[in-house]
Amino acid sequence: MKLLLRMGILCFGLLSLGAFLVSFNLVRRLYIGSSGNAAAPLNYHFSLYLPDNRNSFFTGIIRGAERAAAELNAAISIHSIDPVKNELEMAPYTGVDGAIVCPYLDDALARRQLDRLGTQKIPVVIINHNVPNDQPWPFIGTNNFDVGRRIGIIAGSLTPEPLSLALVYSDKAPGIYGERELMEMGITTALGDRLAVPIRGFKTKLNPLDAEDLLYRLFRTHPDINIVVFTDPNDTIAAAQTLIDMNLVGRVRIIGFGADPGIQDGIRKEVIACSIVFNADRIGYEAVQSLAALRRTGYTPTSIDTGIEIIGKDDLQ
Template identity: 55%
Template sequence: MKRLLIISLFVFGFLSLLTLSFSISLMLGLGLRDSLIDSQNPRYHFSVYLPDAENSFFASIKKGMEKGAGEYHVAISYHSINPVKLELQYASYTGVDGIIVCPYLDDAFAKAQIEKISSRAIPVVLINHMIAPDQPWPYVGPNSFDMGKKIGSRLRTVDGPLIPAIVYSEKSPGIYAERELLEMGLTLAVGNRLTHPVYRLYTTTNPLDAERIVYRLSREHPSVNILIFTDARDTIAATQALIDMNLVGKVRIIGFGEEDAILDFIQKGVIEATIIINPEKIGYEAIRSLYELKAGGYTSTSVDTGIELVGGVRK
């Protein structure tokens, strides 16, 4: 019996040591992985927590951050905000000087983790999505309500009934998280022109989702005559599907992004207009805001990086 107890204590101790080693290894990895360190001794080390989406939008955010890091002489490291990977949960223990978070989808999870980080006196800046209207953390990014108003103002120039569908995407999680604000701005700008509530559709990271949505809408909701996209790849794929189905002109498109293919479709009159957000500016302003917060204890509560709606002359 005594021998069994000793063996049990040994096993328990071994498992505890293994768990501790894993935790230490994880925290060290969080502090060092993908670091970009200024060659002349960085003043601060900032950690950035982003969705796992690999697209041009987040690549441009990183480009802006790297520009800001060079100007303000700080080191930055990138990490995942995915709850399964536990990286944000360990953020408050990594010893960094400041943290930038791009929250999405699960606001309650993000809020709990950010509050834990703030309780350890680590400054935090949010980008691309606010998690609460009365949040105490500085925000850098576009204004979703303003985005909706600009889209609605464009739709008011369209003759006839307006039956829009907004295609949200897992590839643009910030816009999906603030969908109510976007739709509120749109309906306010359009006024009584809407003949039907706005349809909500959703794509994943699958590049074929946008095409499938176009084909499904043509069968199930043929009255929809306006498609509004929140991702560049979805815009291009869906536009090509509409061309193949000979629906150009019957279904108007408000796209997203300024890729060459999208601008070309606008020149040809295939796309009505496109939403342009400056992700590089978001990244740069986030580093600047966090630097000000760390160095001086104060920064602007909100930095609106702006939204453009670019389109050709309607025919």
Template identity: 25%
Template sequence: MDKKWLAAAAVLMGILIYLFVGFAYHSGKMSSIVKELQGHQGNGTKRYHIVLIEQERYHPYWEMVEKGAEEAAEEYGIDIEFAGAVRNNMDEQLNLLEKAIAARVDAIIVQGLNEEKFTPLINKAVGRGIPVVTIDTDAPNSQRLAYVGTDNVAAGESLGHLVVETTGGSGKIGVIIGSDLAASQLQRLDGLMQVVGQYSGMEIVAVRSSNISHMEAIQQAAQMLREHPEINVMVGTSATDALGMLQAAKSLRRDELTIIGFDNQKETLNAIRSGEIKGTVAQQPYLMGGTAVKLLYDHFQGKQLLPEYYTEVKVLDRSNVQEEESL
């Protein structure tokens, strides 16, 4: 009888041990799943959620910004969301910025397109504990954490020097800027005018805005050339402007027109190789996106940041355009 009791007790003890081990294993697995669902990585650090608000979704320039940001986010274990107007629209950008603040995301990357309109919202985000990095266009009087992008006045000066070198310091110039509301575009125009103004043989005859639209760049360039047939040099300050000017020149049979652009779209580089566009000042949007995300990661780790991080520009013409690799 004692032997049967002992055998039964041993079996019962074995069952209890098996159940305990199974419970411990599944409890540990469930805890791991819960942590993952709560947004934690294996090293126990918080997985942050940030938003990058673009000037225009699916625009080639912003696609490069997005690619750089996405790859950096993957490297640093950050969830990143991209938002932007289908077509350039400042009010829509402001609305998206409001929504990101209301959603209480962990950080925001956004342009400071207009100091008067963007600064109050950037400060609102910071006041609610949401750090903001400005990209491409700064809002220096806001409480933003840092700015990443081109020194736009200096980029405009580089554009001016390229115009002078290409034309020999003489010509009637028509300028297409991306937007007459964006600080970055106006700063580039200012830098361009400062250089061109030093040469008595050069004159800026007209300035128009393309509203960051290829079609509008074509229309504005064509209208400018009709109204000012004396223009023999055209300069663009945003990514699609030179291509629009080239198409307008072809339609009006203005083959002698000297065209100088901005940024490094594939089509622009091809036109430089063929000699249809004389040169361009290329920004580094891929680097901008990656740097902005890295800075937020450093901030989350408690590191002190500088107020500005300028990405360099590169002047490209037929002599060195083959060196430029499209991302």
């Protein structure tokens, strides 16, 4: 009797142990499966500071930055560089792993803000407009002297006549305006004595109608102008329509900026001679990659020239 009782207890114990092992194995497999499906922790959190103007150029920068962040398993947050909003002023206290800054303020103020990030050991990469400094920050963007030289070569090919050239900057494209001397130097170097008069510089505000008003005033006061170069996509589109309204297509040639659909349409109709396109996507992408390199190794190239593309009618067939 006792033997049967002991055998029953032993069997019950073995069954209980088997059930426990099965349950333990199931729990272990569920835990491993859930851990494998869980999102990996983010490597970095970077901040991108841009002007509030969201034209195709700045949209392209954001797109490239987000693409690089996805590859690096990093987060990228977009902020305004407008001093009224104080977002860049607060950047040193956010604890981010790095900041990408597109300065458009005067260089002294931009330098002060960038230095404050440095005191908090936050790596910085600047894009689109370089800010001179004793210890330069990594810069991602275009060489505006080379941009001007390419514009000069194009302008010289558009007409055999002496050139009277107007260069229209804009608050909507602050990086180019910040390096306007380099741009004009490049154009002058390329054209030399082809320029009938020195380059005339003008500037539009954020209002999209400024380009239209400017052209009406421009051709009243300077009817000799035969080449107009714009540095903003919205201004380019507005100017093309104004040229049609004033019946100046063919007499005045427009060199635009950007690859917006309206600009491409103007090129096809030969209202716009051609357009300069900065590789905005690459600027954003390389900026994030440079920040990641700074975090990993403490080193990144001092400057990356992302180059430009020129689109004309033959490129849109």
